[in-house]
Amino acid sequence: MTLFRGFLLLCVLLAGVLLTVWRGVLDVPPRWNPWAPLDIRETPNLLTSFKLWRLQEDPALCQQALATSPLRFTPLADSNPSADCPLHNTVRVQGSGVRFSSSFMASCPLATAFALFERHGLQPAAMAVFGQPVTQVDHVGSFACRSIAGSQRRSQHATANALDIVGFRLQDGRRISVLRDWPKEGANGEFLRQVQQAACASFNTTLGPEYNAAHRDHFHVDMGLFRMCR
Template sequence: MSFFRVFLLFCVLLAGLLLAIWRGWLDVPPRWNPWAVLDIRDTPNLLTSFKLWRLQDDPALCLQALSSSSMRFTPQADSIPDAACRLTNTLRVHSSGVNFSSSFIASCPLAAAFALFEQHDLQPAAQAVFGQRVAHVEHVGSFACRTIAGSQRRSQHASANALDIIGFRLADGRRISVLQDWPKQGQNAEFLRQVQRAACTRFNTTLGPEYNAAHRDHFHVDMGLWRMCR
């Protein structure tokens, strides 16, 4: 049998399997059902990115997903149609399992991605390296109606689809700074590298100090169309 026929047969079988799951003919656990609501508490798997993608244009589904997290937020009304940087499907995030240096506006998918990142990556990394949890996340904003520096393209910040994180504070008060600790050796630097690697699996784009000088003091994470880990 030729490769093309094998591939075609595989596609037909996969389509049949997905149809059976979608129509409810085949019962599978929700975490393995592509059309089940994303549960932030579940260990991420191959379907997590797809489930996050489904939240982009479905505010009700996104709010349902966030209900499985510890995030505290206030849904925001959509901007007027002729706004310079129109916001839709956004929230004001107040806190989560961590406190933030200030509340911020975030697209609902960005908030969901952060909730996943916090529970399954950030806190486990802190426990592994320091033996304690992160209590506080320091950021320098999410929404800014602007283009990418040196470009005419809109930044993901223009749709509140990005967050810039500058540091973390542990439960005992210890502070880890991207600017100060990334270039060094030791626990703080190892923690930051674990955090950046993990962020690359949760967010579509993660940019850190090694990307360029403009990012030397923060991690930029966003849920834009393109995947990049630098």
């Protein structure tokens, strides 16, 4: 009973602190304020996932976060709810600090998570392993109005909330392929493993070649409800 009362008191105190921060009574740095807009440039912390979650139903807040990144994008109009796969709060991503093999549609939270991944995961991994940056990300698409293979449940691709990445190109022109290089020892394989772990930190779900045969040639990343790193 004493332990329960102590836990209850801690919850009440925490709720009180959050209320004072929300009302502006207690001034804290934006990166430690749950209600401050997400800044892509700041190192991710325990509040980053909460701030990403807040972007789902708030296009203006999401675009405010994207404005702190080098991502180049165009906001898209919501599609008709009667469509098989209606889209809401989406953008078309044209480029960033990296090029893309083609532009793609993305939910705004997915685009924001990619911007975090690029700055705090992908490029640091490339510099650590190769001493040079990634200049292009090769992908095979984001939006596809379909269900998960062997299931009746809609894929995250059906809401442009997922992206399949097949490889990367470095500044010296070298191409790193998930299909070819994941099984290998050495720099290429080490880089891909670091990239996968970095993706797990930025996206809710990251599935790679060791998840199943269907993912042997790409990293699937999405911003679905469940967290998974495989």
